[in-house]
Amino acid sequence: MTPARVRFAPSPTGALHIGGLRTALYNYLLARQTGGTMILRIEDTDQTRFVPGAEDYIIKSLEWAGINIDEGPVQGGNKGPYRQSERKEIYKQFTDQLLKEGKAYYAFDSEAELEAMRERLRASGASGQQYDQSTRMQMVNSLTLSAEETARRIAEGKFVIRMKVESGKKVVLNDLIRGTVEFDSAQVDDKVLMKSDGMPTYHLANVVDDHLMEITHVIRGEEWLPSAPLHVLLYEAFGWSQSMPSFAHLPLLLKPDGNGKLSKRDADQLGFPIFPLDWTDPRTGETARGYKESGYLPDALINFLAFLGWNPGTDQEIFSMEQLIASFSLERISKSGARFDIHKAQWFNQQYIRMRSAGELARWLQSQCAQKSIPCSEEKAEKIASVLKERITFPSDLWNAGEFFFTPPTQFDLGVVSKKKTPQTEKVLDKYAIELSDKPRISDADAQALLEKVCLEEGIKTGQVLQLLRVCLTGAAGGPDLMPSISILGGIECRARINSALLKFKS
């Protein structure tokens, strides 16, 4: 396999969207699989949309997700710089070349003039309202103005450079996911290549950089497919057709319900994260919760994301990053958009939590306790973790489901109480409490044997008191196995809880 050079090229206009993370992942998988190079390129050519902190956020998010960058603004590399704003001079050379060869031209139209053109076209019932070969000669540009006038306007410094797209050409794109896609160059417009502030547009910058950085595969979202013919034309114009990268346009991530692509709004409404990490928008001060902070494990999220649009063709679903790298292939990416389903993400998380060691879960619990200033020994944390392990989806559930190990219940399931509390069961629990009172440490088996003994003396089955006992101890009707719980709590604590609960039930 020839080593692939791929890039993830976000623009620092905000937090990294979960769909962007998937795009980065697919790029990364191909890079690692082929022993190639993963490049991060910051596409910050729109100065008006620049958001401070966004670049740093993107880098931290990728790092958390386990997507390691080989070349980028932080790591450097010999094809840099990796921020497009720092490559301004490079782009100028290339537009100059196109200008000289007559493949691009200067345009001076104001925004109002452009709008007027579109309005005119709409009114006339034309099929499109593009600045293209059919309209360019009616516009204010170096094609329609005299050489002197053009020179004067250029000297004023207010101009854009547009691609001069020839009509009547068939543009063929061989997409790795979609196969051959054909376009008619007549419907490609004369896109702006260089903006009036001297910055390139995405179209120019992307082609120039991909060429200069020797990118072999452009793996990006499907939203780029319509502008792909322009990019192909640009490669041709520069004479780079032979070394043009392969394209793979990824299916989009769609809303869980309704129509359209997944947006932050949907996530907010349905209550799930859309960003990898917590993000505070510096403009609005608004904070959005991240996957990390919501308790998703990075490898679980990655596994989930990998399967949204790709599958290995086998029944295996749990894949580590290494396994994904080994099995991944662009050919097995599906063509249609994938609805985003947070339930599946939760299921993956649950699976990954179970694969963690009791020790690791214990450390999570200990840190949660520490935050609440509740002491928790390693031994206790580990015991709790092992009884709770199969029952949780997020690390925070350790506390939610195990709080009763630290604080006696204040609320009790009254349904169980009214159903199970009889003079007889009360008496059993009373006696059980006394038996427990001199046993600070007690094993599961002993707790069980003791209960059976008391029940036998009172002539009832253990099953008749078990649930009432659980409510006394934990307050709830359901929960982890009772005997191990008693062992964790210890005899003294259990006795106290039984007594106080029984007292409460009397009133």
Added chain:
RNA sequence: GCUCCGUUCGUCUAGGGGUUAGGACAUCAGAUUUUCAUUCUGGUAACACGGGUUCGAUUCCCGUACGGAGUACCA
């Protein structure tokens, strides 16, 4: 409007001219757990529609419908 892309259970998908159309999530039922969860077993549930091509089409072709994307001096 125009251009491009797409369409298999509710969801993610496998499959592919002749299959009992497979798996996973979700859901329902039963078993286990004298609780809940887990686990196990089983169930419900899909080839958008219409024309071709063919002995035969869910699979290939063409339309239609529906969905999506793009249509900026944003990426």
